[in-house]
Amino acid sequence: MFVLDKHGTPLQPCTPARARKLLTKERAVVHHHTPFVIRLKDRTAADSETDGVEVGVDPGSKHTGIAVFTAQAGQRRGRYALQLDHRGATIRKKLEQRSAYRRGRRTRNLRYRAPRFLNRSRPDGWLAPSLRHRVDTTTSWVARLARWSPVRAVHVERVAFDTHALSAGKPLEGAEYQNGTLHGYEVREYLLAKFGRACVYCGATNVALNIDHVQPRSRGGGDRVSNLVLACVPCNERKSNRPVEEFAPKRAADILKRAKAPLRDAAAVNSTRWSLWQALDAVWPTHTASGGRTKWNRTRTALPKTHTLDALAVGKLDCITEAVRLVLVAGCTGRGTHARTRPDKHGFPRLRLPRHKQFFGYATGDLVRAVVPTGKKAGTHTGRVAVRATGSFNITTRHGTVQGINRKYVRLLQRADGYAYTTQPEGPSAAAR
Incomplete structure (x- = not known):
């Protein structure tokens, strides 16, 4: 639970049991309902020892995980977990709907202004409204948490994949590319996202996946990411060192096309993460890491896959001693609208x-x-x-x-x-x- 002193200065968070005792003894009052914050009536920041907390952020396209934790000697102890559900898809849909209404009114030869093009300039760092929403809501929530807890530093994923590790890393030697799903984190995480965690040959999901060379190395194929795909164990064994044209002649063209195509929306996602890092780093000391390192930290500490646990595992750490049991989910709903009408299918008020x-x-x-x-x-x-x-x-x-x-x-x-x-x-x- 978040705790404030009698002047509103954030103190070290406490346990729910401790908060209940303070409220029962009338030493504290409820300052904020959700998230739950109490304010002490008989203590100031000068009378309390505050070690500070850190915030981990795992940005995503639909959900962003935020974790508040204490860190000491490489050990992290979770204090609060928040999952932020974005409404970027809704924003994009509304903007497309508005554009369609305007376009329809113009083409019907009504009394409406003529279309204007090439008369607007975009400033440096411009993002589409659906992407800017993701940056603004995440930044505002970190600022909220900083008002209720003594935030000392922020850890955030700046890139989903370390492109330097993908291009300049050592080649896959021997049977390294045949290891389990959690091996080779940067390359494997990229391929899992690119191929939807499914075998490109048979489409199998929820099975162990190996990294397979489309053009075998024994026949001149390299270790570039554009020559790597995901294959289940049976398909990988049956393919052996055969070219994809010989192993799957009917699907060879599609597999080669998918292998050479870059990860869809990777540029947009990375630009959003970069803008988020810039916004956070302007206010708090912000440390960055890649998604591959987060996955390595999480699996090394035997934690399941969730957005908030990913946020707890962002950056450099030795171990995680404790994680919270309950997660607050904040769904972005907006603050209503200024419009006093609702349009029909033609864009006219109804x-x-x-x-x-x-x-x-x-x-x-x-x-x-x-x-x-x-x-x-x-x-x-x-x-x-x-x-x-x-x-x-x-x-x-x-x-x-x-x-x-x-x-x-x-x-x-x-x-x-x-x-x-x-x-x-x-x-x-x-x-x-």
């Missing part, structure tokens, strides 16, 4: 929305708790509220949506901040979701 977003002191997206004493909806309901001018609200909880709850039973817990929060256990079950 209904009007209320001018005000708040009714009876509540706005859609606020975190509330409703205690209904009697009736079909009797019970305690905690979740996000959808308000109506009639005073009959809907509350979305982890179990579903409860409709038609009277406003007099509703109590505000936290104002809407653009995120929907849930929790999930840390481990393989969470990673499979």
Whole structure:
């Protein structure tokens, strides 16, 4: 749990049991509901010993893992875990929809401005809105955590794959390319992402995969990444030192094309990670690492594959002594819209929305708790509220949506901040979701 002193200065995080004792003895009050932060009433930062914490960030296209941990002598101890779910796909869809509306109105010869082209310039470091969203939300969450905990350093993956290790590393000697799935981390991680963790010859998944040379080395093939693919053990053994044209003549052209093509969207992903590193490094001391090293750290410490455990394993470390059991999932939902209409399929307004977003002191997206004493909806309901001018609200909880709850039973817990929060256990079950 995050702890602040009576002036709002962050202190060293404490355990949930310790936080409950402080709240029970009325030595602390709840400062923030989600994430849970308490503020002490009888202590200042000068009276406390603060060692500081570090933050690990594992950026991804759809999900970003963030871990808060203490580090001492190469040992890390997890203190908090957060999974950030991005809405880049939604942003891209909305922008394409808006573009289609405008294009449609122009082609119908309506009273609308003519299209303008080549009249806009993009500044240096420009990113598409769907990619900029990923950088901004991750940076803002690290800043939030820094307000609630004494962050001393940040560790982030700047590249998914170390291209220098791919091109300048030593060649694959002997049976090195036939080792298990966790061998040769930089090259193998690149190939796993490129071929979707499936055998290129038979399409088998969820099996041990070897690195195979499309053109065998015994027949002049090299160790360049463009000559490497993934193959299951049976296919790798049957292919032996035969060329792909002889082993799989019907699929040879497609396999050769896939092997030579670079990893799709690798440039966009790496540019996003680079922008994220620049934004973080401007505020905190930021250490960088590659995705291959993160995987090596995680497997060396016998941790399962999750976004938050990857964040805990970013960078240089000797061992991980403790990981958190519960992960907070923050889904990006946005803060609503300024539009007062909704368009039809042709882009014309079809209904009007209320001018005000708040009714009876509540706005859609606020975190509330409703205690209904009697009736079909009797019970305690905690979740996000959808308000109506009639005073009959809907509350979305982890179990579903409860409709038609009277406003007099509703109590505000936290104002809407653009995120929907849930929790999930840390481990393989969470990673499979």
